[in-house]
Amino acid sequence: MIELMPAEGVFSLIWLLIALPLLGAGLLLLGGRRTNSWGPYLGVLTVVGSAALAVVMLLAMMGQAAEERSIGQTLFTWVFAGNFQADMAFQLDQLSMVFVLLITIVGSLIHIYSIGYMSHDADKRKFFGYLNLFVAAMLLLVLANNYLLLYVGWEGVGLASYLLIGFWQIKPTAAAAAKKAFIINRVGDVGLSLAIMVMFVTFGSVTFSDVFGQASEAGEGIMTAIGLLLLLAACGKSAQFPLQAWLLDAMEGPTPVSALIHAATMVTAGVYLIVRSNAIFDRAVWAAAAVVLVGLITIFMGAIIGSAKDDIKKSLAGSTMSQIGYMIFAAGLGPVGYVFAIFHLLTHGVFKAGLFLGAGSVMHGMKDNVNMRRYGALRGLMVITFVTFMAGYLAIMGIPPFAGFWSKDEIIHAAFERSWVIGAAAILGAGITGFYMTRMIAMTFFGKARWEDDVHPHESPSVMTIPLIILAIGSTFLGMALLFWGNIETWLEPVVGFASEPTQLSATTLEAITLVVVLIGAFIGWRQYGAKLVPIDAPRGNWLTRAARRDLYGDLVNDVVVVRPSFALARWLTWFDSSWIDGVVNGSAAFVGGVSGRLRRTQSGFARSYALSMLGGAVLIVAALVLVRLS
Amino acid sequence: MIEGNWGEEIVFWVSGGLAVLGALGMILSKKAVHSALCVALTMINLAILYVANSAPFLGMVQVIVYTGAVMMLFLFVLMVVGVDSSDSLIETLKGQRLVAIVLALGLAILLVAGVGAGLTDVVPVGLDETNGVDGGNVQGIARLLFTDYLVAFEVTSALLITAALGAMVLAHRERWLPRASQQELSKARFLGPGHPGNLPSSGTYARHNAVDTPALLPDGSPSDLSIPGPLVARGDVRPIDHHEVEQIESLGGGPK
Amino acid sequence: MNPANYVILSAILFSLGAIGVLVRRNAIIVFMSVELMLNAANLAFVAFARMNGNLDGQVAAFFVMVVAAAEVVVGLAIIVTIFRSRRSASIDEPNLLKY
Numbered sequence: 001m002i003e004l005m006p007a008e009g010v011f012s013l014i015w016l017l018i019a020l021p022l023l024g025a026g027l028l029l030l031g032g033r034r035t036n037s038w039g040p041y042l043g044v045l046t047v048v049g050s051a052a053l054a055v056v057m058l059l060a061m062m063g064q065a066a067e068e069r070s071i072g073q074t075l076f077t078w079v080f081a082g083n084f085q086a087d088m089a090f091q092l093d094q095l096s097m098v099f100v101l102l103i104t105i106v107g108s109l110i111h112i113y114s115i116g117y118m119s120h121d122a123d124k125r126k127f128f129g130y131l132n133l134f135v136a137a138m139l140l141l142v143l144a145n146n147y148l149l150l151y152v153g154w155e156g157v158g159l160a161s162y163l164l165i166g167f168w169q170i171k172p173t174a175a176a177a178a179k180k181a182f183i184i185n186r187v188g189d190v191g192l193s194l195a196i197m198v199m200f201v202t203f204g205s206v207t208f209s210d211v212f213g214q215a216s217e218a219g220e221g222i223m224t225a226i227g228l229l230l231l232l233a234a235c236g237k238s239a240q241f242p243l244q245a246w247l248l249d250a251m252e253g254p255t256p257v258s259a260l261i262h263a264a265t266m267v268t269a270g271v272y273l274i275v276r277s278n279a280i281f282d283r284a285v286w287a288a289a290a291v292v293l294v295g296l297i298t299i300f301m302g303a304i305i306g307s308a309k310d311d312i313k314k315s316l317a318g319s320t321m322s323q324i325g326y327m328i329f330a331a332g333l334g335p336v337g338y339v340f341a342i343f344h345l346l347t348h349g350v351f352k353a354g355l356f357l358g359a360g361s362v363m364h365g366m367k368d369n370v371n372m373r374r375y376g377a378l379r380g381l382m383v384i385t386f387v388t389f390m391a392g393y394l395a396i397m398g399i400p401p402f403a404g405f406w407s408k409d410e411i412i413h414a415a416f417e418r419s420w421v422i423g424a425a426a427i428l429g430a431g432i433t434g435f436y437m438t439r440m441i442a443m444t445f446f447g448k449a450r451w452e453d454d455v456h457p458h459e460s461p462s463v464m465t466i467p468l469i470i471l472a473i474g475s476t477f478l479g480m481a482l483l484f485w486g487n488i489e490t491w492l493e494p495v496v497g498f499a500s501e502p503t504q505l506s507a508t509t510l511e512a513i514t515l516v517v518v519l520i521g522a523f524i525g526w527r528q529y530g531a532k533l534v535p536i537d538a539p540r541g542n543w544l545t546r547a548a549r550r551d552l553y554g555d556l557v558n559d560v561v562v563v564r565p566s567f568a569l570a571r572w573l574t575w576f577d578s579s580w581i582d583g584v585v586n587g588s589a590a591f592v593g594g595v596s597g598r599l600r601r602t603q604s605g606f607a608r609s610y611a612l613s614m615l616g617g618a619v620l621i622v623a624a625l626v627l628v629r630l631s
Numbered sequence: 632m633i634e635g636n637w638g639e640e641i642v643f644w645v646s647g648g649l650a651v652l653g654a655l656g657m658i659l660s661k662k663a664v665h666s667a668l669c670v671a672l673t674m675i676n677l678a679i680l681y682v683a684n685s686a687p688f689l690g691m692v693q694v695i696v697y698t699g700a701v702m703m704l705f706l707f708v709l710m711v712v713g714v715d716s717s718d719s720l721i722e723t724l725k726g727q728r729l730v731a732i733v734l735a736l737g738l739a740i741l742l743v744a745g746v747g748a749g750l751t752d753v754v755p756v757g758l759d760e761t762n763g764v765d766g767g768n769v770q771g772i773a774r775l776l777f778t779d780y781l782v783a784f785e786v787t788s789a790l791l792i793t794a795a796l797g798a799m800v801l802a803h804r805e806r807w808l809p810r811a812s813q814q815e816l817s818k819a820r821f822l823g824p825g826h827p828g829n830l831p832s833s834g835t836y837a838r839h840n841a842v843d844t845p846a847l848l849p850d851g852s853p854s855d856l857s858i859p860g861p862l863v864a865r866g867d868v869r870p871i872d873h874h875e876v877e878q879i880e881s882l883g884g885g886p887k
Numbered sequence: 888m889n890p891a892n893y894v895i896l897s898a899i900l901f902s903l904g905a906i907g908v909l910v911r912r913n914a915i916i917v918f919m920s921v922e923l924m925l926n927a928a929n930l931a932f933v934a935f936a937r938m939n940g941n942l943d944g945q946v947a948a949f950f951v952m953v954v955a956a957a958e959v960v961v962g963l964a965i966i967v968t969i970f971r972s973r974r975s976a977s978i979d980e981p982n983l984l985k986y
Contacts, residue, residue, distance in 0.1 A: 605985030606724055607978050612731060612909055619738050626745040647896045654903040654923055663913055670919050673900070677926055684893065684937045686945050689929075689952075696952055701922065701959050708963045709915060712976045722910070723979060731909035735902040742898035750891035756940030768942075775946045787953050794957035801964035804971075 004072030004091060004145075004209065010053075010060050011071045014090045017053055017100060018143065020046040022136040028129030036125045040118075043128030044111040047135055051104035054097075061097055066494055069094055072145060079148065083204060091145035091208060095495045098342065099142040099272060102349050106264045107135045109467040113357055114256040116463035117364065121254075127167060131260065134160035138265050142272060146207040147196045150273075154192060154237065157266050158185045164261065165253040177249035184246040188236015192273075195229035198222065212279035220284060227280050227287025231294065234270030238324045240298045245554040247321055248305070251313040255360030258313060263320050263352035268345050271324065274331045275338050278496045281331075288332050295329030296425055298322065301552055303432035307439065308548030310538055311370045312359045315440055316352070319396065322433065323348050329426065330411045337414040338496035339489050344407035347479050351395035351403055354471030358389040361464055362444060365457040372443040373536050374452055379445040381457045384465045386445050388472035393441050395475040397434050397518055400511075403479030409511050416510060417501040423510075427517050434521030442530035450536055642683050650676040664714055667705050674698045685758035688769045826856065844869045847876065893934035900927035914966050914976045918959070925955045 007014055024046035028039045035042070061069050070093035079086040092100070111131060118124040137156025144150040159182075166178025199206050202222050203214050215223065234240065239247035239262075247267070251258055261267070274281065274291060281288045299322050306318025327348070330341035363370060365382055379386040395402040398409060408430060416423035451457065459465070482488045489498055503510070540546070547553060602613075649672065656669030674697045681690035722728045762768045776784050811819075821827045843862055845853035858868055904927060907920030929948040936944025970976050 600986040603984070603986045604724075605982030607981075608727060608909055608912075609724060612727060612734070615731070615734050615738070615905055615909065619734050619741065622738060622741050622745070626741050626748075629745065630748055643892060643896075647892075650896070651899060651903070654900055654907075657916070657919060657923065658903060658907045658910065663916055666916050666919060670923060673923065674926060677930055680893065680896075680930060681933050684890075684933045686933045686936070686948075689933060689945055689948055692949065692952060693926075693929075696956055697922075697926070701956055704959060704963060705915060705919060708967060711967055712915065712970050723912075728910055731906055735905045735909075738905065739898055739902035742901070743895050746891055746894045746898065750889070750894065750938075753891070753938060755890045755938040758937050758940060758942070761940055761942055768945075771942045772945055772949065775942055776949075779943075780946055780950075783950060787950060790954065790957050794960045797961045798964040801961070801968050 003067075004070050005064075005068050007071050007073035007090075007092075010056055011073065011092065013053060014057075014071070014073045014092050014143065015075060017050050017104070018136050018139045020050045020053075021132040021139070025129050025133035025136060028125055028132065033125075039125035040115055040128045043132050044108070044115065046132055047104060047111050048108045050135070050139070051101075051108045054100045054104045057092070058097055058101060061092075061094070066490070069097075069494065084200060086146050086148040086206060088149065089145045089207075090143040092143060093495050094491050095272075095276065095342065096142045098346060098492075099268075100139060102268075102346055103135060103138050103142070103265050106349055106353050106471075107131075107260060109470055110256050110260045110264075110353065110357070113259075113360075113464050113467040114254075116461050117256055117360055118254065123167070127164075127254070130160055130163045130167070131256075134164065134261065134266070138269070141269055145209075146205075147192075147199060147211070148206050151189075151192055151196060154189065154233075154269065157261075157269060158182060158189070158237075161185075161250070161257075161261050161266055164257040165250045167253055167257065171252065173249075174252040177246075177252040181246040181250050184243050185236045188233045188243055188270075191229040191232030191236070195226050195233065198226050198229065202226075208276070212277075215279040215283050218283070223280055223284035224287045227277075227284040228290060230273055230277055230280065231287060231291055234273050234328065235294060236270075237273075238267045238270030238328065239321050240270065240294050240325060240328055241301055242557075244298065244301065244321055245551065245558050248309075248314050248317050248551055251311070251317050255313065255356060255363065258317070259353045259356035259360070262317060263356050264349040267320060267324050268327070268349065271327045271331060271341055271345055274328065275341055275496055278331075278335070278338055282334065282497070288334055291332030292329055292422065293332075295325045295327070295332055296422060298325030299329060299426070299429040300432070301325075303429055303436060304544070304548045305551055307432065307436040308541070308545050310372050312362065312372050312375075312440065312444065313356075313370055315372070315436065316355055316359060319355075319433070319436065320352060322429065323352070323396070326408065326411055326426070326429070329422075330414060333414050333418050335497040335499040336417050336501060337411065339492045339498050340407060340410040340414055342492060342496070343482060343488050344404075344411055346482060347395065347403040347407045347475075350471055350478050351392040351475035354388055354468060354475050355392040355396070357464070357468055357471065358385050358392065361385040361460040361468060362389075364460050364464070366451070367455050369452070369455070372440065373534060373538065374450055374455075375444045376447045376451070376534065377445070377449040378457055382459050384459060384468060388465075388468040389441065389445070391472035391475045393437050395479075396437055397522065398430060398514065399518070400515075401476075401480060403475050403477070405511075406479035406483050409514055412514055413503065413507055413510055416503045416505065420504065427514050430514055431517040431521035434518040435525040438522040438525030439529045442526055443534055446530050447534055450534065639683055642679065646676040646679045646683075649673075650680070661720065662714075663709050663712075664706070667702060667709060670705075671698050671702045674702065685762060686768065688772055839869075841869070843867050845871065847871070890934050890938050894931050897927045897931040897934070900924075900930070912977045912979055914969075914978045915963075917978060918962055918966070922955060922959065925951060 024043050028035055028043060031039070061071075070091065072089065072091050074087050074089035076088050077085065078088040111128070114124075114127065114131065118127050121127065134157060137153050137160055139153075141150055141153025141157060144153060162178045162182040165181055166175050168174045196206055199211055202218055203211050205211065232243075235243045247262060250262055253261075281291065302318045302320070302322030302325055304318075306315045306322060309315040309318060323344070327341045327345050330337035330344065362375065362378065362382065362385060365378075365385075366375065391402070395404040398405045400406075412423060412426045412430070415426045492498070505513075538549075541549070550556070602609075653669045653671075653673030653676065657666045657673070660666045660669060674693060678690040678693040678698070681687075681693060758768075762771055765771045765774050842859065845855075845868060846857035848854050853868075853871055855863075862868060901924050904920045904922075904924035907923065908917050911917055911920065929951050932944040932948040932951070934944075936942060936948075966976060969981075973980060
């Protein structure tokens with residue numbers, strides 16, 4: 001049980017971290033066209049302000065002793081209903097600190113990049129408003145001290161992603177993609193709300209400290225149920241199997257959106273949820289096993305899909321799916337893996353953002369064309385973009401000493417600590433990563449130029465390239481910095497726990513094997529796409545390629561399993577309503593009408609008929625009287 | 632009442648029988664006037680039965696009011712409506728006759744059964760003592776009317792006045808045109824078709840003033856105008872006396 | 888002599904009057920049937936007065952007679968009025984109040 005320190009000194013401004021971007025969003029969205037000229041800059045300033053504040057808090061936290069690093073700040077009592085209480089309260093500990101830094105710093109860089117990328121867009125004020133809203137919601141998610149407030153942030157990022165994916169509403173594909181993302185996220189949200197309900201019923205509270213404190217005493221069945229529900233929520237938000245279909249369509253949004261939401265922050269919310277709830281997963285072994293399985297499936301799914309896409313953004317999206325799969329996989333491994341899941345999350349956030357922004361820069365130079373088959377030989381014309389992209393490429397491949405090497409290899413090592421089967425699978429996934437990333441840079445920067453006629457590739461303005469440079473530096477050095485200088489394992493240990501088990505092969509041997517497999521994958525990719533000529537029209541490919549182009553039939557499955565039955569159910573309900581329920585109503589009206597139609601014929605107009613019925617009635621009454629008297 | 636009082640039995644069976652006969656006659660007669668007369672028969676017999684039941688006052692009132700006033704009123708109205716009007720005995724409503732007879736029969740049986748079951752062992756108290764209390768039936772009824780039932784009595788008088796007024800209002804004929812004066816009436820008589828003068832009274836050269844004796848015209852033939860139509864239709868015209876024809880001829884100066 | 892005989896006679900006359908109301912079409916004969924029913928009721932009243940030994944029954948019969956007389960007056964006036972406008976005294980004629 002971690003004791004929460006009171007929020008003093010600089011930590012009394014924890015609420016300001018959220019309030020600044022929220023203020024920015026409010027001003028920009030409610031202010032309207034008056035704010036058009038200075039709006040974007042305000043949006044940048046708020047997030048930069050939060051980033052600066054976060055850095056100050058980090059320094060202050062590093063100065064504290066390890067047991068005293070969890071700070072709690074309560075603003076007010078939010079829900080107070082009978083036995084249930086949930087406060088508007090924040091918990092800033094080591095785990096949320098690293099998330100806050102990731103969100104604000106990467107967010108600031110993306111905001112600055114967007115000034116250049118969206119400069120020609122008429123609605124750019126709204127764009128920055130939505131981005132600020134997203135940052136505020138994400139910060140609320142990671143800073144909440146109870147599951148209910150976390151849910152508020154969860155929903156907020158869902159809303160912001162809907163608004164941002166469908167930012168160019170006029171495009172029907174964008175509007176459809178936004179809806180798809182929101183609806184699939186909703187399925188996951190059901191999991192989270194059910195989990196909160198079960199938690200309340202079991203523990204009587206949904207605050208982290210209460211839930212985790214009582215986790216060891218609760219029944220394993222209940223904890224497994226909570227764990228599986230939280231896994232469902234994470235699958236929705238982090239685009240894991242089986243709720244992965246929305247991530248690729250979400251590339252319809254502007255590239256900064258893809259970078260921030262789908263690479264650096266939102267999709268990692270699922271990982272945060274699982275790692276934060278480590279006490280629950282430690283207790284529910286089967287739920288943790290399910291987490292590992294889901295992560296493993298998604299690693300391969302994302303990698304295979306990313307290998308076959310010609311759209312550069314969709315290929316990177318597949319890559320994101322795969323890398324998040326690594327993080328989820330690591331989180332499911334238990335205390336051996338939590339730290340490395342977060343470690344990989346941080347490094348991935350940096351280098352994937354760099355890769356996405358680099359892709360945006362390439363698109364900007366190629367007149368917003370996303371088809372890699374129309375790229376080629378760009379390394380001479382877009383030098384900064386090329387260099388920064390290569391930094392990200394080497395990081396994601398896991399080439400030492402770049403960032404990805406340290407984090408991914410720790411995950412593979414942790415996998416081997418549990419079982420060599422899953423470790424081998426993780427290494428294979430790394431190999432496929434090598435393949436598709438090499439394919440990407442070969443098609444984009446090397447080979448022959450396959451540009452269209454009116455395209456003149458050029459380097460992007462500095463407002464776009466400076467964030468690229470900063471992210472490239474991060475891709476290079478962040479891994480080493482976090483591991484050696486920041487001591488990420490000891491930093492996070494008080495919150496998530498850390499264990500280490502021996503493996504059959506030594507760590508160095510594993511790293512060597514991984515590197516060899518990755519290079520084999522890269523070699524295959526180079527031979528296929530770098531050495532040979534890349535045809536402009538995509539060749540038919542074998543069955544796996546065709547399946548991967550169709551997202552491994554993910555949309556088809558969704559359609560058959562969910563969409564068509566829903567439509568059939570809706571049609572049946574409409575039929576039932578109009579024929580049965582309306583039928584009952586109309587039928588009773590018709591019945592009454594029919595009966596009255598028959599009955600009115602007794603009114604014949606003849607007084608003698610009426611007199612006859614009167615006599616009949618009188619006889620009946622007399623009969624009743626006489627019979628009662630006689631009996 | 633008294634054991635062995637066979638006089639009352641005879642009265643009951645005779646009067647009762649006649650009353651039932653009268654009722655049957657009313658239902659079954661074709662002509663309306665015959666029905667009215669049968670009803671009168673029933674009512675007189677009922678008056679007899681009232682007297683037999685120690686209610687002489689009511690019996691007399693029955694004769695005076697019902698048979699005398701009410702039935703006469705019925706006959707007057709029959710006159711207005713048309714004495715000839717007779718119902719065809721074919722029933723136009725399907726099943727009315729059958730169901731009516733069945734229901735009425737049922738009603739009769741039920742009432743008889745109820746009465747029979749309830750009154751088998753009852754010994755009638757008789758009204759001799761009660762009638763003697765005030766010195767007679769009329770006095771006894773008068774005592775009750777003016778003490779216990781006074782309010783009902785007064786209300787009934789108001790009812791009678793209202794009924795009389797109602798009848799006047801209902802039977803009133805509104806005059807739409809101004810009343811024709813003597814002059815206009817005689818003008819119309821002379822200008823219109825038909826004989827302008829009165830119908831000849833019983834006899835120009837009439838020897839009798841009976842309605843059914845035709846008057847003789849100057850040539851000795853009977854005048855059609857001098858006998859009312861119904862009599863002609865019924866064939867009640869008295870034949871001409873030849874004596875009188877000769878007398879007229881002599882008065883007129885011999886046969887022509 | 889069982890005074891119940893009188894009540895039975897009254898029941899028979901009442902039923903005959905009921906038949907008359909239902910079977911005859913001439914309005915005046917229907918009216919006479921109604922009068923017959925009222926008379927039957929009067930007979931019953933008188934018989935019961937004798938059975939009970941007090942004159943309340945006779946007073947009731949008296950009132951029935953008065954009211955019946957008033958009713959006959961008004962009813963016949965109505966029949967005359969209807970006859971004047973419709974030239975018919977059949978009670979089957981006015982049958983417009985139907986479905």
